[in-house]
Amino acid sequence: MSLPDGAEAGAPFFADVAGAPAGAEAVWLTAADGTRLRAVAWRHEAARGTAVVFPGRTEFAEKYGRVVQALVERGLAVVVLDWRGQGLSDRHPRNPMLGHVQDFRDYQQDVTALLDFATALDLPGPRYLVAHSMGGCIGLRTLLERAEFCGAILSAPMWRLQMRAATRELTSKMTQLANLTGFGARLMPGTRPGPTAHAGFQDNALTSDAATFGWCARQIEAHPELSLGGPSMQWTYAAIEEMTRLYIAPLPRLPMLVMLGDAESVVSSTAIRTRVAQMASGELLDLPGARHEIFMEGPETLARVWQRIDRFLAEVPTRREPSAPARPA
Template sequence: MNPPAPFHAALADGPDGGRAFWLTASDGVRLRAAVWGPGDLGTVLLFPGRTEYAEKYGRAAADLAARGYATVTVDWRGQGLADRPLADAMTGHVAHFRDYQRDVQALVALAEDLALPQPLYLMAHSMGGCIGLRALMLGLPVRAAVFSAPMWGIRIAPVMRPLAVTLAAASLLVKRGHRYAPGTTATTYVAEAPYQGNVLTTDPEMFGWMKAQVAAVPELALGGPSLGWLHAALTECRALAALPSPATPTLCVLGSAERVVDPAPIRARMARWPGGRLQLVPGAEHEVMMETHAIRAGFFDAAAALYQAHR
């Protein structure tokens, strides 16, 4: 049995009955998962992005519940209330992206242990999209997948890319992989960024909601990525780009104002994904699931339609 874990239900603003559990990955790392139900039509495995945590997806779980789906999500290793590997707990760090697949396995096992409604579907955002693509290639048992601004490439200014790649690789040789990537600090983006000009959402209420969450529970927040994380992420993105797309029916949604991940690899991947479709959302920023009501409704309606078509 997975023991109960702390869960800030009021902060999450999700469906009634939300609960959290501690999970243990196969290498002993402690993770946290949250579950919202019921779901007569199945269960969505929701893979969050870097810096994120279960409570941030309470409203997404409510949108899915309204369409008949239960939701289970996870605090990836190194963020949220999961174990953090470095003395500076605000540093987002992982040694190898394949380690996240241990977290995926623990989450799928929880869904089985709790006998969550079948079938399973995937919904993955940003870094979760990178983890989710690898999981699909490894046989993740889902009927269909929806990606939101997946991190299949990292947006780095062309003039800075060679320096960033060199610094990230060199940091491992001199055992400095724990240091923050250039331009990042221990402060989480949403805590210090003003609404005007932010790269996450065009909805001021949703932006304020995200800001209020990390202000209320600071231990949920995460700062910039480490040089080691950056090297691992770039390595994984290159490796995935060389592999064929899986056969899983897929919808990928990307805002036209995307400024966090690199859109080029997304377009390239979806152009060669059998049974895959790329949907562009005019004016939307990175967090499509945290956008205006109309954009969110369109996203979840499209996701539900795909899931329903592949029951």
């Protein structure tokens, strides 16, 4: 396997809990700032393109095993990444359970490392972005600044958090002050120091499907090193700042399928609907009864999701429409 400079084979992948297809190739990548990242790839002998998966906050490659299986069944090669600060990638040195990043632009270093890895593997184009929540925030920045992708499939993208404008402004000021006074690496008040996604099925905001919720919980029970707690105050400030910049940035001119559940309570449905309405080639797929994690919903919702993704993949041009480079927002 040819690898980019700084990459190392032999990273673990916990196939026992992933539900992923065979053939996973897990490696360690090194971002430009020296951060070690885990990436996993699945090649396909007759691939008609490559899906690049951007997970959400707290997530890891194994959680997307079933998604990878569905993508491979559709004739795609796949690469997925553990973002810095979560999964098996490098974490906060003093508190590994803390979800922390100094600046959201740091994630673009992770993106570069992942796409260089896909290139080194000679994974075929066209490339499709498949992103969830925080991955949709990072992904929108990527689509604005890079031209590799011909289409994007976004699940509940984190373009604003579900909070009132006054609360958002207060939170931004409070977390900025915390960072300036040396407390940015403290846990965000009101969040959990332990695993956030699996406090209990009742009233959870992530999925309405008890079976899938249980499957996700068993993943981190079997491999607790994959779990993550709440975000730091600096992560929260950095996220709000990046979402604010992106909300006024020009939108990329490429086909985008955006999926949103009508029981969404984590990210702002209003912001998503507003931005999709402004897109040149955007479509919103409304999913009745679905919560935040669209790809972790029950069989009825997933049947609709994959049926629409099939149509999207069939309709997307294999070359991206030329457009003027976006100015950094």
